[in-house]
Amino acid sequence: MNKKTKATKKATPKKSNVFQSPKGMHDIFPADFVYVDKIEKEFKKISAAYGFERIETPIMENIHLFERGAGIASEVVSKQMFVVKTKSEDVLALRPEMTPGVMRAYLQSGASRSQIPGKYFYISPIFRYEQPQAGRFRQFNQAGFEILHSDDSAYDAQIILACYKMLEELKIKGISIKINSIGCKNCRPNYIKKLKNFYKDKTGKICRDCSRRLSENPLRLLDCKEEKCQPFKDSAPQSIDYLCGSCKHHFKSVLEFLDEVSVPYIIDSSLVRGLDYYSKTVFEIFTEDFSSALGGGGRYDYLSETIGGPKMPAVGAAMGVERIATVLKEKNINILVKNHFKVFLIYMGDEAKKKAFKIISDFYDAGIAVKESFSKESLKGQLRVADREKVEHVLILGQREVFEDTIILRNMITGNQENIPIKKIVNEVKKRIR
Ligand code: HAM
Numbered sequence: 001m002n003k004k005t006k007a008t009k010k011a012t013p014k015k016s017n018v019f020q021s022p023k024g025m026h027d028i029f030p031a032d033f034v035y036v037d038k039i040e041k042e043f044k045k046i047s048a049a050y051g052f053e054r055i056e057t058p059i060m061e062n063i064h065l066f067e068r069g070a071g072i073a074s075e076v077v078s079k080q081m082f083v084v085k086t087k088s089e090d091v092l093a094l095r096p097e098m099t100p101g102v103m104r105a106y107l108q109s110g111a112s113r114s115q116i117p118g119k120y121f122y123i124s125p126i127f128r129y130e131q132p133q134a135g136r137f138r139q140f141n142q143a144g145f146e147i148l149h150s151d152d153s154a155y156d157a158q159i160i161l162a163c164y165k166m167l168e169e170l171k172i173k174g175i176s177i178k179i180n181s182i183g184c185k186n187c188r189p190n191y192i193k194k195l196k197n198f199y200k201d202k203t204g205k206i207c208r209d210c211s212r213r214l215s216e217n218p219l220r221l222l223d224c225k226e227e228k229c230q231p232f233k234d235s236a237p238q239s240i241d242y243l244c245g246s247c248k249h250h251f252k253s254v255l256e257f258l259d260e261v262s263v264p265y266i267i268d269s270s271l272v273r274g275l276d277y278y279s280k281t282v283f284e285i286f287t288e289d290f291s292s293a294l295g296g297g298g299r300y301d302y303l304s305e306t307i308g309g310p311k312m313p314a315v316g317a318a319m320g321v322e323r324i325a326t327v328l329k330e331k332n333i334n335i336l337v338k339n340h341f342k343v344f345l346i347y348m349g350d351e352a353k354k355k356a357f358k359i360i361s362d363f364y365d366a367g368i369a370v371k372e373s374f375s376k377e378s379l380k381g382q383l384r385v386a387d388r389e390k391v392e393h394v395l396i397l398g399q400r401e402v403f404e405d406t407i408i409l410r411n412m413i414t415g416n417q418e419n420i421p422i423k424k425i426v427n428e429v430k431k432r433i434r
Helices: 003-011 030-049 063-070 099-109 153-169 188-200 208-216 218-223 227-235 245-260 321-330 350-365 379-389 399-404 422-432
Strands: 060-062 083-085 091-094 118-127 139-148 175-181 279-287 290-299 314-320 343-347 370-372 393-397 406-411 417-421
Touching (some): 030 139, 030 321, 063 091, 099 118, 139 153, 153 175, 153 245, 153 290, 188 218, 245 279, 279 314, 314 321, 343 350, 350 422, 393 422, 399 406
Antiparallel strands (some): 118 139, 393 406, 406 417
């Protein structure tokens, strides 16, 4: 075999026989949970500060909830749902977002009669049948806020502020917020008419998807990423020029609240969002050097009625946990990891192993977590693990100590070593733990 063949052979990894995770769905190992946990912690802190309470809804819902909620022509519903056919008549879908489920739960439970507004947060798995790529998965987690049963513009601003503060707390730099208003039932039809008129004589020049959008969902014409459609987007009529008095006032007021707390924003007249339920305020949140949005949301004043409920205005946003985690990782944002293990127990021999088992249980009862390495019998192997874990206190239980009913307590920082009676060890360690 010549060198080249050898090298080629080495470079091609053997195809594994082990089952692989489904396409676009990933395992999260402890090293990544450091980021996920930090995001969850900050998110919960912000939620508590602004009075949001946690909600969870079933992972699957009746498919019509999403079809009616986000709209049958929306990308998320028409192309990205995992549909589950059941033996009964019902067709369920894995949730491609949380908003319709949260609204359904609010209406179904009767909370909509007593908790006004309903302020909820969630950190939940979401499923979208997308073509996987960087920052785009088929299973991911959203951290989101919803404020139900209020049309107050202060709440649009509060949702944006809460997202902004959370990203700031995570030390994410260069945050930018794009914001727009797409009007309400009264003023939007007129705007859409103007938009359609503008595009009418351009059907031969726009992409195939846009030709379809022109009849099915004209607002989405503004969202097209195709090169050939860009020039038209820039000169197309802008929704904010066609807002009715009430929508104009609402948008102005949202911006004033944001100014009040110095949250920076850019008005982006081509921002329309991909879900049909939005009205008035829409926004997306970005950070420098990361092309996909970290979060997005807006007002959805008609969702309740669309899914069979009464008139119930609402506003919300969701952020992608994996996208935020990627930014934290890529930007090397330091996450301080506190090792909650402060004690490691090393044993030598079978008798010591049994005693060690009991001692660890005594520590557990006293609220102290003790790390061990039961599968490694050799002293060297256990010491290596103890060293890697960087614990401050190591307990060593050899045959001699078992015989004398004592245990060695070694401080790994000072190198100090003491012999302590086993029955006193929990208390002695307690005194030394900072
Ligand atoms: P969305 O913009 O579709 O909005 O998703 C919100 C965030 O979820 C995105 O900004 C992104 O960070 C993350 N995300 C979306 N798709 C993926 C994916 N395939 N892989 C990884 N992350 C992804 C909603 O879902 C609305 N329900 C938000 C909302 C709440 N509006 C009102 N209330």
